[in-house]
Amino acid sequence: MENLRKLPVYLFAALAIGFASCDSDDPAPENEGEVITDVTLTFQEVNASGGLVGAPFSAKASDPEGIEVGTAPTIQTVNLVKGKTYAMAITVFNSIENEDITAEILEEAAEHQFYFLGSAFTGNILTVSYADPNGVALGVINRLSVSSSPGTNNTQMRVILRHDLDKNFPGANNPNFANYAQAGGESDLDITFPVVIN
Amino acid sequence: MKFRHLTYLLFILFLLSTQVGYGQKCDLILRGKILHQENDEPIEAAYIMLLETRTGAVTDQKGNFVFRDLCPGVYTVTVQFLGHKEVRQTVNLTGSTTNQTFRMEEESIGLSGVEVHGHRDAVQTTTAVTSLYGEAMLQSRGESLGESLKRVAGVTTFSTGNTISKPVIHGLHSNRIMILNNGIRLEGQQWGAEHAPEIDPFLADEITVIKGAETVRFGPEAMGGVILVNPPALPTSKKHLTEINLLGGSNAYMGNLAVSHLGGSDKIKGLGYRVQGSVKRAGNVRTPNYYQANTGMSELNFSGSIGYSSDRLGAEIYYSYFNTELGILRDSHTGNLSDLEEIINNGEPFIKPAFTYEINNPKQVVSHHLAKIKSHYHLSPEWKINLLYGFQLNNRQEFDRRRGELNFRPSLDLELFTNTLELSLDHTRKQNWSGSFGLNVIQQANSNIPGTGVTPLIPNYDMVNLGAFAMEKYINGPLELEGGVRFDTRSVSAARFVNNQLQTADLEYQNFSAFVGGLYQLSPYFAFTTNLGSAWRPPNVNELFSQGLHHGAAAVEIGDPDLVSENSLKWVNGLEYEGEKALVEFTVYANQIQNYIYLNPTGETFVSLRGTFNVYEYLQADAFFYGFDLSGSYTFTDRLNGYFKGSIIRAKNTEEENYFPFIPSDRMDWGFSYALGKKGKPDSDRITLSNLLVAKQTREPDFDLAPAPPAYALFNIGYQKKLQVAKNQFNIGLQVNNIFNTEYREYMNRFRYFTADMGRNILLKLNYQF
Numbered sequence: 007m008e009n010l011r012k013l014p015v016y017l018f019a020a021l022a023i024g025f026a027s028c029d030s031d032d033p034a035p036e037n038e039g040e041v042i043t044d045v046t047l048t049f050q051e052v053n054a055s056g057g058l059v060g061a062p063f064s065a066k067a068s069d070p071e072g073i074e075v076g077t078a079p080t081i082q083t084v085n086l087v088k089g090k091t092y093a094m095a096i097t098v099f100n101s102i103e104n105e106d107i108t109a110e111i112l113e114e115a116a117e118h119q120f121y122f123l124g125s126a127f128t129g130n131i132l133t134v135s136y137a138d139p140n141g142v143a144l145g146v147i148n149r150l151s152v153s154s155s156p157g158t159n160n161t162q163m164r165v166i167l168r169h170d171l172d173k174n175f176p177g178a179n180n181p182n183f184a185n186y187a188q189a190g191g192e193s194d195l196d197i198t199f200p201v202v203i204n
Numbered sequence: 205m206k207f208r209h210l211t212y213l214l215f216i217l218f219l220l221s222t223q224v225g226y227g228q229k230c231d232l233i234l235r236g237k238i239l240h241q242e243n244d245e246p247i248e249a250a251y252i253m254l255l256e257t258r259t260g261a262v263t264d265q266k267g268n269f270v271f272r273d274l275c276p277g278v279y280t281v282t283v284q285f286l287g288h289k290e291v292r293q294t295v296n297l298t299g300s301t302t303n304q305t306f307r308m309e310e311e312s313i314g315l316s317g318v319e320v321h322g323h324r325d326a327v328q329t330t331t332a333v334t335s336l337y338g339e340a341m342l343q344s345r346g347e348s349l350g351e352s353l354k355r356v357a358g359v360t361t362f363s364t365g366n367t368i369s370k371p372v373i374h375g376l377h378s379n380r381i382m383i384l385n386n387g388i389r390l391e392g393q394q395w396g397a398e399h400a401p402e403i404d405p406f407l408a409d410e411i412t413v414i415k416g417a418e419t420v421r422f423g424p425e426a427m428g429g430v431i432l433v434n435p436p437a438l439p440t441s442k443k444h445l446t447e448i449n450l451l452g453g454s455n456a457y458m459g460n461l462a463v464s465h466l467g468g469s470d471k472i473k474g475l476g477y478r479v480q481g482s483v484k485r486a487g488n489v490r491t492p493n494y495y496q497a498n499t500g501m502s503e504l505n506f507s508g509s510i511g512y513s514s515d516r517l518g519a520e521i522y523y524s525y526f527n528t529e530l531g532i533l534r535d536s537h538t539g540n541l542s543d544l545e546e547i548i549n550n551g552e553p554f555i556k557p558a559f560t561y562e563i564n565n566p567k568q569v570v571s572h573h574l575a576k577i578k579s580h581y582h583l584s585p586e587w588k589i590n591l592l593y594g595f596q597l598n599n600r601q602e603f604d605r606r607r608g609e610l611n612f613r614p615s616l617d618l619e620l621f622t623n624t625l626e627l628s629l630d631h632t633r634k635q636n637w638s639g640s641f642g643l644n645v646i647q648q649a650n651s652n653i654p655g656t657g658v659t660p661l662i663p664n665y666d667m668v669n670l671g672a673f674a675m676e677k678y679i680n681g682p683l684e685l686e687g688g689v690r691f692d693t694r695s696v697s698a699a700r701f702v703n704n705q706l707q708t709a710d711l712e713y714q715n716f717s718a719f720v721g722g723l724y725q726l727s728p729y730f731a732f733t734t735n736l737g738s739a740w741r742p743p744n745v746n747e748l749f750s751q752g753l754h755h756g757a758a759a760v761e762i763g764d765p766d767l768v769s770e771n772s773l774k775w776v777n778g779l780e781y782e783g784e785k786a787l788v789e790f791t792v793y794a795n796q797i798q799n800y801i802y803l804n805p806t807g808e809t810f811v812s813l814r815g816t817f818n819v820y821e822y823l824q825a826d827a828f829f830y831g832f833d834l835s836g837s838y839t840f841t842d843r844l845n846g847y848f849k850g851s852i853i854r855a856k857n858t859e860e861e862n863y864f865p866f867i868p869s870d871r872m873d874w875g876f877s878y879a880l881g882k883k884g885k886p887d888s889d890r891i892t893l894s895n896l897l898v899a900k901q902t903r904e905p906d907f908d909l910a911p912a913p914p915a916y917a918l919f920n921i922g923y924q925k926k927l928q929v930a931k932n933q934f935n936i937g938l939q940v941n942n943i944f945n946t947e948y949r950e951y952m953n954r955f956r957y958f959t960a961d962m963g964r965n966i967l968l969k970l971n972y973q974f
Contacts, residue, residue, distance in 0.1 A: 028621040030664040031651035035701035039610050039657025042813055069813050071703070078811050110608045169539070170605050172555065187546035190555040192539030192605065196815030 044068045044099040049092040089154035120145025124164035131156040143179045167195035230275035233301045235681040241309040250285040303681020330721030331416030331735040332778040332791040346451040357849040358833035360868040364398040367501045375853045376428025388594035391622035395744040402572035404505035406462040406482040409436040417737035417774040419717040420688040427739035427772040438476035438511040439468030455965035458486035474513045481506035487561040492945045492963040494556040497534040519579035526572040531563040540815025544758040565603040573597045588630040596622040617653040639676035662745045663700035682725030689718045715740040733778040743767040762821045772797040788836035800827035805907040825859040843879040869901035892922040901951045913949035937969035
């Protein structure tokens with residue numbers, strides 16, 4: 007009975023603790039770790055014997071806000087010369103976190119792959135092949151050849167980065183695999199670069 | 205005071221009117237109702253005797269009794285029921301029909317051998333109410349709460365695959381309905397379409413669905429209806445009962461074990477306890493032709509309560525824990541609009557792996573703690589004071605497929621604290637009146653756990669809701685009338701960082717709600733109920749503040765901080781017939797909702813480096829929902845039984861004159877059961893054959909990712925065997941769901957865009973009570 011008499015005291019103590027412990031935390035700014043803000047295609051001419059010649063040049067697609075609702079990304083034009091072959095390297099960067107995502111993609115090469123689609127390839131204006139070290143089909147480093155008679159000066163190159171795909175899916179090792187979605191996974195990048203052929 | 209005058213007046217009118225026919229015609233009727241003083245629950249099988257005529261009557265399930273062919277005069281009525289004080293009262297019969305309600309008080313537990321009535325409160329409402337218990341509950345074991353509730357006409361589910369399902373009452377779900385875990389309103393992150401209620405269906409021995417607007421009784425947001433998940437009442441005398449459920453399913457190789465034990469102390473009278481726990485594990489769900497990748501789940505739950513009850517005091521402490529890990533169909537998680545379109549065009553997932561129990565990202569990990577203290581004290585036979593306090597902590601983590609270290613970090617990590625406190629006073633007076641009034645506080649704090657590497661979808665916020673309510677009920681024989689009012693005020697203060705800028709908002713909402721209702725027992729077989737109730741719901745934080753990409757859904761959702769509260773007015777009418785062979789329940793309703801909040805596709809797309817996304821915005825418009833539920837059963841012979849359940853819902857945006865997405869299509873479920881047992885005990889073996897028919901939803905919204913799937917029909921068969929092992933009960937159930945392995949898609953399943961629904965599932969259910 008003695009205990010029962012004290013019961014209300016315990017009850018109210020429990021209530022008081024419950025209510026006091028129940029304030030929301032102050033919000034903390036969250037750094038977008040996953041976001042890609044800059045994608046750079048770097049080109050350098052390759053001569054007949056396979057050596058790199060001339061100065062490298064690049065075309066960049068950037069969206070400083072990542073995927074937040076805001077301004078549309080700015081995408082630079084790729085200028086190429088007909089009949090030439092280029093080494094094309096792709097770098098992916100998160101400027102919010104100041105983090106090079108290319109390194110992560112290389113690390114998880116088994117789960118990532120770039121695909122190159124668009125009129126530049128369907129119109130046989132450009133041809134592309136993976137040139138990554140150790141023969142992995144990844145697409146961070148590529149060989150890109152421009153037709154000597156492209157028929158048009160303006161075309162488009164769509165660069166897609168797939169994540170979590172089945173790389174053994176039939177046809178998935180083709181850099182121009184239009185049915186990439188069938189290999190599963192999801193798109194981390196889907197950018198269409200305008201291409202001008204001189 | 206006014207009422208007293210009114211009764212005098214009525215009495216005088218009565219006397220005057222009866223003067224005319226005072227020629228000693230013995231055709232008078234005395235009707236009545238017997239209720240527990242404690243909680244207004246009807247008492248079945250109470251014995252009523254008229255001393256003068258030496259005639260007796262026994263109350264039916266609803267506590268009703270009737271005497272016919274009585275002569276005018278004064279009679280002495282006695283009412284007897286085991287464990288209750290005898291009622292002796294004189295009744296003056298004058299008019300053609302006299303109605304009288306008697307309340308019976310429990311005898312003090314000092315008397316030996318008397319069973320004390322448990323303190324579980326019954327739902328007292330004139331709205332349409334349906335409960336799942338006993339056999340129906342046994343058959344639903346192994347299913348999630350949402351799935352179990354599909355057994356109630358008018359209740360469907362809004363689901364995300366086969367593991368996440370939210371109950372839908374009359375077309376409303378999520379924050380528009382309410383779920384009570386043992387009397388405490390469940391507060392999780394209910395706003396999300398893919399957020400299932402955090403509750404273990406095994407803790408209940410009864411699940412009740414109230415289909416009316418019950419804001420006055422239960423607080424804001426209960427505009428579509430209320431689901432009460434109630435454990436059995438704690439024993440108040442020496443008694444022990446253990447129940448073991450063991451279930452296995454062939455689809456997803458599901459295994460489920462649940463154990464509960466309840467007992468009453470023999471040392472301290474009135475002291476009882478209950479402990480309960482369950483574990484569940486399932487792997488990839490199989491559609492008729494393939495496995496759905498990453499659709500496994502695991503669940504671990506337990507609860508315990510201890511209670512004391514004497515003739516004046518009742519107290520209970522309760523705690524429940526819910527923990528689940530749910531895999532989300534891999535291919536439903538898309539990177540951008542073209543991914544989404546690709547998979548929808550494909551008609552099935554691209555990845556079709558073998559069976560596995562393994563759960564990978566994307567997945568959800570959710571835990572929920574709920575603690576409750578409840579007590580009541582009878583100040584006098586007429587007055588009872590109640591205190592109810594609940595504490596809840598909900599943790600929700602959602603993991604996406606991400607690169608590197610981030611893959612091990614959740615993209616959404618929320619911690620929600622909720623305190624609820626209710627102080628109320630119940631009274632019963634003059635046999636006919638009963639009511640309740642009280643105060644209610646809900647306090648909530650939501651925090652994003654930092655470190656997700658994603659701008660939070662919803663901000664951190666603090667919410668306080670203060671409410672005051674009063675309701676009163678009048679019972680006179682076959683007639684029950686009730687009404688109530690409530691006032692709530694809610695303040696929300698939210699804050700978060702977007703692009704390193706602090707955004708804050710302080711919001712206030714005030715609302716008044718009310719209801720009136722009635723029940724009339726037209727005859728011993730027929731009852732009519734009607735209830736008109738207003739309800740409101742403040743906008744959710746996600747509706748106010750969403751700003752950005754909904755990961756995986758390829759949608760950019762834009763909230764609107766200027767949204768106002770939704771206000772609804774729901775009218776529910778029910779007609780119930782309970783004959784010897786037939787049972788019919790018909791519910792018809794209309795629900796007018798002002799400022800209904802919905803996610804509207806803007807038709808615009810948003811372009812980013814990741815690709816293109818559809819843009820959705822939260823808008824408000826007036827909505828009108830109406831429809832009916834019909835259910836019934838018929839006993840053809842003592843072996844053959846038939847049943848039927850069906851519901852039709854119509855919902856329209858009355859401003860735009862178009863339809864809302866995810867409104868259940870017309871459906872019916874019907875079947876026969878045949879008892880195979882020995883003569884005299886035919887129910888020991890029963891075979892049930894049922895058929896579910898679901899129509900195509902032809903009232904589609906203007907924009908949808910894919911057209912509504914076609915109509916479908918599923919056949920199920922079940923076999924139930926009851927065995928008596930010594931004094932113990934052993935139940936064996938064998939069920940085959942979707943016998944013909946039909947490939948179908950349910951309109952209310954959000955994964956219908958990506959995959960077919962579950963294929964054939966053979967379930968073995970063992971239940972042992974000792």
